[in-house]
Amino acid sequence: MxxxxxxxxxxxxxxxxxxxxxxxxxxxxxxxxxxxxxxxxxxxxxxxxxxxxxxxxxxxxxxxxxxxxxxxxxxxxxxxxxxxxxxxxxxxxxxxxxxxxxxxxxxxxxxxxxxxxxxxxxxxxxxxxxxxxxxxxxMGRLITKANNPTVLYVSGGNTQVIAYSERRYRIFGETIDIAVGNCLDRFARVIKISNDPSPGYNIEQMAKKGSQYVELPYTVKGMDVSFSGILSYIEDVSHKMLSSGQCTPEDLCFSLQETLFSMLVEITERAMAHCGSQEVLIVGGVGCNMRLQEMMGVMCKEREAKLFATDERFCxxxxxxxxxxxxxxxxxxxxxxxxxxxxxxxxxxxxxxxxxxxx
The missing domain is CATH 3.30.420.40 (ATPase, nucleotide binding domain)
Structure with missing residues (x-):
């Protein structure tokens, strides 16, 4: 045999x-x-x-x-x-x-x-x-006990808005180029942010100290998002703005987070409306970002919906x-x-x- x-x-x-x-x-x-x-x-x-x-x-x-x-x-x-x-x-x-x-x-x-x-x-x-x-x-469903949520899956390699229907996890929207985590990681390389414990975590901590919003491209296309143009733009302007004193690295981290996360909240809310959902579950490595959870929480509160998320152990x-x-x-x-x-x-x-x- x-x-x-x-x-x-x-x-x-x-x-x-x-x-x-x-x-x-x-x-x-x-x-x-x-x-x-x-x-x-x-x-x-x-x-x-x-x-x-x-x-x-x-x-x-x-x-x-x-x-x-x-x-x-x-x-x-x-x-x-x-x-x-x-x-x-x-x-x-x-x-x-x-x-x-x-x-x-x-x-x-x-x-x-x-x-x-x-x-x-x-x-x-x-x-x-x-x-x-x-x-x-x-894993998110197990830890949070969410019943049938609209899922925002955000990581270094993936960005998708998902909902379950008829024996499949259906993708309602996604990135058409690079993932949100990849965008953050590549920006971190541009301004030499440490990779320990992760570039996304360090961007999050620096963003808390930022106060000036630098306007960046906002690219939502229906249910999909695009991050490559934002990355190209911030790569192009970051060194000029930093060297001229127009802003600080913390301001750029703050601005990038606010822009990216606003886009994600928008398409998640649209998917919720389409599905008639009253639950959101954030999963993936970027999902443990507290600012993303905060912004999503505001949207959920306005819709009288529930937000579910986990910490870095399971995200x-x-x-x-x-x-x-x-x-x-x-x-x-x-x-x-x-x-x-x-x-x-x-x-x-x-x-x-x-x-x-x-x-």
């Missing part, structure tokens, strides 16, 4: 046995789509562990895929050991191994997928490839979010066959059939 057939048969037998006798389901999740690698363990909605490591580059520099993958390879076994120890579990206690299939950077995704696939085979456990965006959404890429989405998928009968356990760099949120939610 070939290894593929063996694993597939073993997985089918395990799922059948699981449905018959397992009272609690434990899923481990491997995340490594960008510069953070995290491994989390979920047991029936309880976060048992969620350690991670971040690859940080010098000010003015981004992170290259090959260097990021090298970082992940160097620390992944340490993080795996921490996850098991913090949870107080052994490999035999794990029911399913989940990993980020995409979207994300190719080399880091492949690195983590290979580790997850190897672990699944060594431990004799079923494997599940998880959409990174779905992981953020399901920023982490393994527990992949474990949680994997838990939902596994409990609904999904597994990923070994021969299908590749990665997909451009894996859209609305490609995933949501088998675990009732309409």
């Amino acid at each position: 070939c290894i593929y057939t063996y694993i597939n048969v073993r997985t089918s037998m395990y799922i059948h046995r699981h449905k018959q006798i397992s009272a609690m389901t434990v899923v481990i999740g491997f995340e490594g789509s960008a510069n953070k690698i995290g491994i989390g363990i979920i047991r029936d909605g309880e976060v048992l562990s969620n350690p991670r490591r971040t690859y940080i580059t010098p000010p003015g520099q981004g992170f290259m895929p090959s260097d990021t993958a090298r970082h992940h390879r160097a620390v992944v076994l340490t993080v795996l050991k921490e996850a098991l120890e913090q949870a107080g579990l052994k490999p035999a206690d794990i029911d399913c191994v989940s990993y980020t299939k995409g979207p994300g950077m190719g080399a880091p995704l492949v690195t983590v997928a290979l580790v997850a696939r190897t672990v699944a085979q060594l431990w004799g456990k079923p494997l599940l490839g998880v959409n990174h965006c779905i992981g953020h959404i399901e 920023i890429d982490n393994g527990a979010m992949i474990a949680q989405a994997g838990w939902e998928m596994f409990r609904s009968g999904q597994v990923t066959e070994l021969e299908d356990s590749w990665i997909t760099q451009r894996y859209r949120t609305d490609e995933v059939e949501v088998t675990w939610r009732a309409d």
